[in-house]
Structures are given as structure tokens and as C-alpha cells.
Amino acid sequence: MCPKLFEIGPFAIYSYGLMMGLAFIVASYLLTLEFKRKKIHTDLATEVTLIAIVFGIVGAKLFHLIEIWDTFIKDPIGEAFSPAGLTWYGGFLLAFIAVWINSRRRKIPFLVIADSVAPSLAIGYGIGRTGCHLAGDGDYGIPTTLPWGTNYSNGTYPPSYAFRGTEIAKAYPDGIVPNDTLCHPTPIYEFILAVIILLVLWKLRKKDSPDGKLFTYFLIFHGIVRFSIEFIRINPKIFLDLSEAQIISVILILAGILGVIYFNRNRDLPKFDPSVVDYKSKSKK
Secondary structure, three states: OOOEEEEEOOEEEEHHHHHHHHHHHHHHHHHHHHHHHOOOOOHHHHHHHHHHHHHHHHHHHHHHHHHOHHHHHHOHHHHHOOOOOOOHHHHHHHHHHHHHHHHHHOOOOHHHHHHHHHHHHHHHHHHHHHHHHHHOOOOOEOEOOOOOOEEOOOOOOOHHHHOOOOOOHHHOHHHOOOOOOEEOOHHHHHHHHHHHHHHHHHHHOOOOOOOOHHHHHHHHHHHHHHHHHHHHEOOOEEEOOEEHHHHHHHHHHHHHHHHHHHHHHOOOOOOOOHHHOOOOOOOOO
16 A cells, blocks of 8 residues: 655655546546537536535535544544545535536536536546555455455554454454455455446447436446445444445435436437537526
């Protein structure tokens, strides 16, 4: 693991931050290509990306602070401004709302933007997860004897801390999992699966489907991946022996399935006409 890549004077370059930056660059590039294909002004792709970055990070941090509320109350300033602790679903939700509001200002149907963003979301998430892997921040999985098991002892959250107080720790002397214990590199699993989702969505995007249908596929695919990966991760179970992420994943999967059913029953929905977009005005007329 390599949380800190290198330093330039007083500035440090961290692997997680670098991969997050790369995730947004790649996602923005793909979104620009898709806007160009749909004859939507490509400047709006940059606008959507910036909104997603700002509100995504804010939402991810807020959601994390809610999850650790007791700790946050004890040290609100320290926890609020700590570079650690970002919850993807929190960022996804707040960015979703912000992009929806902006779509109304721009007079572009939100479902058109959602379809365009879907492939970018898939690969952006995957690249971001490689940052988690390089940082060794505790997003890895349970111990494994598989040949690709990974040593996270040099990560920011090594196994001795990550597994503390868990059932897994009870199987080790003094209830402490050695830091050099090989674990499932679940962030890499998620990256590989994210690439597969990207390729599938990239192929499906040219089909003559109602606006919004591609996004429902993303919800289903991503939900299935995250739900499955959680079985070999160490997140606590909170309801019906499911983790918080699994419960949210079930909601996304159900929303996606309902969306597919709706679009299959309403194949003649009107298509978006890019000529009606007023790129100079940010308000509805």
C-alpha cells in the first residue's frame, strides 16, 4: 500500500486524492463524449461534473459524519475537516439532487442527463475504489488464503484496527488480527466490475430506449455489485444481517427494476429535443 505517493516541498500527494481526481477527469471526458453525441452543448458536461464534484464531496462527508455521530460530537471541527471519511452513497444522493435542480434551470430533462452520466458514474466509482485500495483505508475485505490476497499493513487503516472487536478478530491471539494478514482486495474487485458495467452501458447507450432507461440499468448493476461485495467486507450488520450499504443497494436495485418495468410499458415516451435548450439562460422561461 502507498497512501502517500510523494512530496513536493511542504505539499504531499496522496494516492486516494490522485485517484479521485483521475476518476472525475475520466468521468468528465466520457460525459463530454455523450453530450456531444446527443447534440447537447459540451460546456454543460463540465458544469455537471463540477456540480457533482462539489456536492458529491460535501454529501459524502456529511453522510459519514452522521454515521459516526457520537465521535463527531466529541470533536466536530476535527472530524468535519479531516480528509478521511467519505461515504459514497451520501455523495451520490446530494450530487443527484444538485444535478436535478440544475437540469431544471437548464431546461434539460433530468433523465437525459442521468442516462448520459450513467457510464461515467460506473467508471468513476471504480477508479475511486482503486484509491481506497492504494490508501488501505479499511475498505478491503475479510482475510483470505487466495493467491491474490493483499497485505494492507502499510495502509492508513491496517487490519489490527479494521477488525478490532469483530467476530473475525476473536479467532486470533488476544483478539488482534496481525497487520500482515492477507485480505480480499475488494476495491480491485469493484474496479474490475465497474469496468464491465461501463462496457455494457456504453454499448446499450445507443439503443433506441426511452430517456432514463439506461440509468435504471446502472442502478441495478451497481446495486448488485455493491450488495454482493459487502458479504466479504467488514462493515457492521444493522438490519436482517445486512450492512447499511446492502440495504441502500437493495433500494437502488428495486428502484432500477421498477424503472425498467415502467419504461418497457411506456415505449412511446417523447424524446428529448436538444434544440430547445437555452445555453445562455439558467432559468426556465
